[in-house]
Amino acid sequence: MARLKDVVFDCRHPASLARFWAAALDGYRIAPYDGTEPFDPEDDPTVLVEGGSPRLWFQLVPESKIVKNRVHLDVRCDDLDAESRRLTALGARVVEYVEDWIVMADPEGNEFCLQGP
Incomplete structure (x- = not known):
């Protein structure tokens, strides 16, 4: 049986949209990285927001929403x-x-x- 794990948003600026949804939803926050790589959410092409189910992923795409x-x-x-x-x-x-x-x-x-x- 399949279970919903993530909802993925295509977006122009993953960090700012992730911050919006982390603030909008009770109990959600931007997920920390594991420390093995440098992390700057402003430059990251994918940002995870977690705290509930489903998790929310924000990924950089070049085109605007139409x-x-x-x-x-x-x-x-x-x-x-x-x-x-x-x-x-x-x-x-x-x-x-x-x-x-x-x-x-x-x-x-x-x-x-x-x-x-």
Whole structure:
């Protein structure tokens, strides 16, 4: 039986997008390296964010995002209005208000849905 391990984001700047998602999700953080190689997340073409399941990988790609995501994350929170303000302060933007959730986009334009309790 297969199990979900990672979600991988193609992006223009892995470090900044990894920092956004590490701050956005409760219990997640940028994963430390094992110390065997020099690490500067600003120059790294792949950055891992861990702390829950699934882990989130951010990998450098040369092209920009052009179209709507075919897959998106659903993020649940206790207070929809407060959380949308917090995520907006981190660099997200509101795309659309839909019934009892908000469609948002991360700093590189990847859509996700913010849902209340």
